[in-house]
Amino acid sequence: DAKTTQPTSMDCAEGRAANLPCNHSTISGNEYVYWYRQIHSQGPQYIIHGLKNNETNEMASLIITEDRKSSTLILPHATLRDTAVYYCIVQKGNYGQNFVFGPGTRLSVLP
């Protein structure tokens, strides 16, 4: 599975958009980009995933570059409750979902 690179930490002002980048330069054609987050001491929570098209749901938007070597998770109006560690995972879209969680990005939403 392709490895990912994320910044260690980021800050964002409450009410502003939070843009979390992820590099996955060795991604292969059948690998999806998944985003999860983990709020302090809770289990991780699924946010969104995509293959090559941009995706949007009620939580966030996922922008994947045309060459698929990087992506950005966008939280359009960050709130204090969005403070969490965000994990970008690249995984084949197969039955197993054997995810590899890296260290992620610690997002702090500031009042």
Added chain:
Amino acid sequence: DAEITQSPRHKITETGRQVTLACHQTWNHNNMFWYRQDLGHGLRLIHYSYGVQDTNKGEVSDGYSVSRSNTEDLPLTLESAASSQTSVYFCASGNLDEQFFGPGTRLTVL
């Protein structure tokens, strides 16, 4: 509502004891997973199962075992607990698109 639960939520045990952590899901998912999370590390996969009677080793499976006798449960057993197994343990179940995580079990081995 469907859910995934773990028990106990907190456990203190002694070195050398056998410990079993329970995981129960009502999503009817075939896939179930056990992870551990330590300070300074992300989640690391211990064991996983794709269905009844199926079990597979993950990245850090030494000292752990699982069994899958039904769809709902995947208990994790520490055969002889060691201090290095002090950690927070998360169980998850999933479909093709996402995994749903339990609340975690904090295990301390003294």
